[in-house]
Amino acid sequence: MTQIKLFCPATIANLSCGFDVLGLCLDNAGDEMIVRKTEQKGVRITKIVGADLPLETEKNVSGVAALAMLEAYERDFESINFGFEIEIYKNIKAGSGIGSSAASSAGAVFGINELLGQPYSRKDLVQFAMQGEKLASGNAHADNVAPALLGGFTLVRSYAPLDIIRIDSPEELFATVVHPQIELKTSDARSVLKQTVSLKSAIMQWGNVGGLIAGLYTKDYDLIGRSLHDEIVEPLRSVLIPGFDLIKQTALENGALGSGISGSGPSIFALSRGKNTADQIAKAMSDVYENMNLPYEIHVSEINPDGVRIL
Amino acid sequence: MTQIKLFCPATIANLSCGFDVLGLCLDNAGDEMIVRKTEQKGVRITKIVGADLPLETEKNVSGVAALAMLEAYERDFESINFGFEIEIYKNIKAGSGIGSSAASSAGAVFGINELLGQPYSRKDLVQFAMQGEKLASGNAHADNVAPALLGGFTLVRSYAPLDIIRIDSPEELFATVVHPQIELKTSDARSVLKQTVSLKSAIMQWGNVGGLIAGLYTKDYDLIGRSLHDEIVEPLRSVLIPGFDLIKQTALENGALGSGISGSGPSIFALSRGKNTADQIAKAMSDVYENMNLPYEIHVSEINPDGVRIL
Numbered sequence: 001m002t003q004i005k006l007f008c009p010a011t012i013a014n015l016s017c018g019f020d021v022l023g024l025c026l027d028n029a030g031d032e033m034i035v036r037k038t039e040q041k042g043v044r045i046t047k048i049v050g051a052d053l054p055l056e057t058e059k060n061v062s063g064v065a066a067l068a069m070l071e072a073y074e075r076d077f078e079s080i081n082f083g084f085e086i087e088i089y090k091n092i093k094a095g096s097g098i099g100s101s102a103a104s105s106a107g108a109v110f111g112i113n114e115l116l117g118q119p120y121s122r123k124d125l126v127q128f129a130m131q132g133e134k135l136a137s138g139n140a141h142a143d144n145v146a147p148a149l150l151g152g153f154t155l156v157r158s159y160a161p162l163d164i165i166r167i168d169s170p171e172e173l174f175a176t177v178v179h180p181q182i183e184l185k186t187s188d189a190r191s192v193l194k195q196t197v198s199l200k201s202a203i204m205q206w207g208n209v210g211g212l213i214a215g216l217y218t219k220d221y222d223l224i225g226r227s228l229h230d231e232i233v234e235p236l237r238s239v240l241i242p243g244f245d246l247i248k249q250t251a252l253e254n255g256a257l258g259s260g261i262s263g264s265g266p267s268i269f270a271l272s273r274g275k276n277t278a279d280q281i282a283k284a285m286s287d288v289y290e291n292m293n294l295p296y297e298i299h300v301s302e303i304n305p306d307g308v309r310i311l
Numbered sequence: 312m313t314q315i316k317l318f319c320p321a322t323i324a325n326l327s328c329g330f331d332v333l334g335l336c337l338d339n340a341g342d343e344m345i346v347r348k349t350e351q352k353g354v355r356i357t358k359i360v361g362a363d364l365p366l367e368t369e370k371n372v373s374g375v376a377a378l379a380m381l382e383a384y385e386r387d388f389e390s391i392n393f394g395f396e397i398e399i400y401k402n403i404k405a406g407s408g409i410g411s412s413a414a415s416s417a418g419a420v421f422g423i424n425e426l427l428g429q430p431y432s433r434k435d436l437v438q439f440a441m442q443g444e445k446l447a448s449g450n451a452h453a454d455n456v457a458p459a460l461l462g463g464f465t466l467v468r469s470y471a472p473l474d475i476i477r478i479d480s481p482e483e484l485f486a487t488v489v490h491p492q493i494e495l496k497t498s499d500a501r502s503v504l505k506q507t508v509s510l511k512s513a514i515m516q517w518g519n520v521g522g523l524i525a526g527l528y529t530k531d532y533d534l535i536g537r538s539l540h541d542e543i544v545e546p547l548r549s550v551l552i553p554g555f556d557l558i559k560q561t562a563l564e565n566g567a568l569g570s571g572i573s574g575s576g577p578s579i580f581a582l583s584r585g586k587n588t589a590d591q592i593a594k595a596m597s598d599v600y601e602n603m604n605l606p607y608e609i610h611v612s613e614i615n616p617d618g619v620r621i622l
Contacts, residue, residue, distance in 0.1 A: 018521070019514060021518045155518065155522065156518060157518045157521060157538060158519070158522075163522070196510060197508060199504065199505065199506050202508050203332060206332060207466065207468045208469070210476070211476060212521075213521045213524040214478065226469070232513075
């Protein structure tokens with residue numbers, strides 16, 4: 001095998017209560033990528049369609065992730081006398097809050113790992129893909145790359161050492177994600193955060209994280225819904241997102257289990273039981289932004305159990 | 312049935328990462344209690360053996376919990392023209408950090424509920440037992456009364472509204488608890504806490520809460536161990552407990568999955584896989600306090616799956 005074509009899924013990080021630790025993988029929103037083995041050594045980005053992103057390897061998240069992986073491979077296994085080129089077909093807009101950079105980082109390391117004969121597990125690959133996130137946002141977060149690589153829900157229990165727990169999604173869970181077409185930089189979304197939180201809020205937050213994890217294992221949709229509550233970040237960030245309160249309220253009125261900011265925004269997600277409810281929420285969310293004359297994109301997706309996949 | 316004899320179990324609250332939300336139920340450490348139906352209306356504490364605690368109903372945690380329950384019963388169901396008396400045989404020392412007041416509060420409401428024909432579920436009873444905790448510590452905590460009533464592990468996802476999740480313990484999990492015989496008031500243990508925490512520590516804490524819950528559902532003993540880490544409370548409280556660092560280190564060196572402060576202390580717990588390891592930890596912990604010439608009590612227990620039980 002000298003070439004591989006991939007679907008690189010979008011992801012929802014944070015999931016209300018799980019700031020910086022929780023994420024899930026979407027199934028029908030994502031990019032495509034071709035990774036090709038070449039005689040020339042090194043990593044080259046040869047084509048990017050659908051986005052204005054740098055082709056220089058060291059300035060592109062998939063390039064940086066790929067280089068981090070190859071450096072580790074040569075240390076862990078053997079030196080290689082060939083290289084890789086990557087074509088990226090972007091559908092996920094940068095700055096949308098559904099893991100655009102994570103999809104590219106995850107795709108690159110997954111593709112190269114396949115072409116090398118799977119020396120690493122999907123979980124091993126997270127650490128390399130995180131280097132792409134570091135380029136994108138300044139922080140080597142795993143809350144988007146982990147679900148992009150592993151599928152389902154993921155919990156980053158710890159960063160030092162890196163400890164990722166993958167959790168199956170209940171079968172009937174669907175996500176609706178609306179992306180209002182405004183620019184919201186991750187750095188701006190980070191700057192509104194406070195570096196300290198009240199102990200009382202923190203206790204409520206970790207009660208909800210525990211409840212959400214318990215709800216996923218027991219397939220208790222109501223418990224999942226009750227746990228999708230954010231004491232700490234949503235009150236600060238939601239003011240940056242036009243129509244947030246109305247969109248969330250609309251989602252809940254139309255049967256959502258819960259709703260909140262996707263990643264650092266501006267996308268807003270809702271989880272629901274069953275596709276019909278997810279579709280109804282999408283319609284109702286769309287009506288809100290139509291009425292506001294605000295351009296938007298909307299996705300309804302089941303939870304992707306696999307993560308990045310070969311097309 | 313006009314009389315019932317009960318085992319009222321000791322409990323471990325907080326469990327390192329789960330301050331104010333997590334707890335587990337012990338199996339062979341606890342009080343006994345007799346609850347008796349009487350012609351005379353109201354609630355009387357007629358005997359307390361093993362502790363110097365008030366007999367006045369309104370000043371005794373089991374009395375206060377019982378009164379809260381009867382008030383609710385007369386509101387929810389019917390007025391009653393009889394009463395109850397309670398005999399308490401204390402084995403759990405007050406201020407030990409293994410739920411002495413919770414055992415009495417839980418026992419009283421459980422016993423009366425049985426004599427009334429089980430109008431309430433065990434989960435319903437938590438709210439009444441919490442009133443005993445309010446008398447004992449000034450706060451209506453549920454993290455000891457919930458496991459005392461429900462058994463296994465419990466998560467208080469939320470207090471308003473009260474939302475308790477019960478989680479089965481993996482079968483091979485054992486607890487070792489050592490109680491150094493010093494007095495540590497809950498109020499003193501509370502006063503060292505800071506009312507704000509860093510966002511970074513809080514994120515680590517909720518990652519660990521998620522990991523611990525995941526470990527319980529998947530019976531992943533190593534994950535349970537990795538998650539038994541407290542970023543926030545242990546560093547502040549452990550200095551109040553003589554020998555804490557050495558006891559914890561000794562527990563880990565002898566095979567404990569994790570170790571930390573039980574409730575607000577001074578008891579120290581360790582969890583381990585299998586009774587042999589738990590016994591070995593007990594021996595090693597005992598040696599530490601023997602060498603310090605510090606009196607102590609020690610318990611090795613499996614996790615009680617049932618909570619309060621009829622003898």
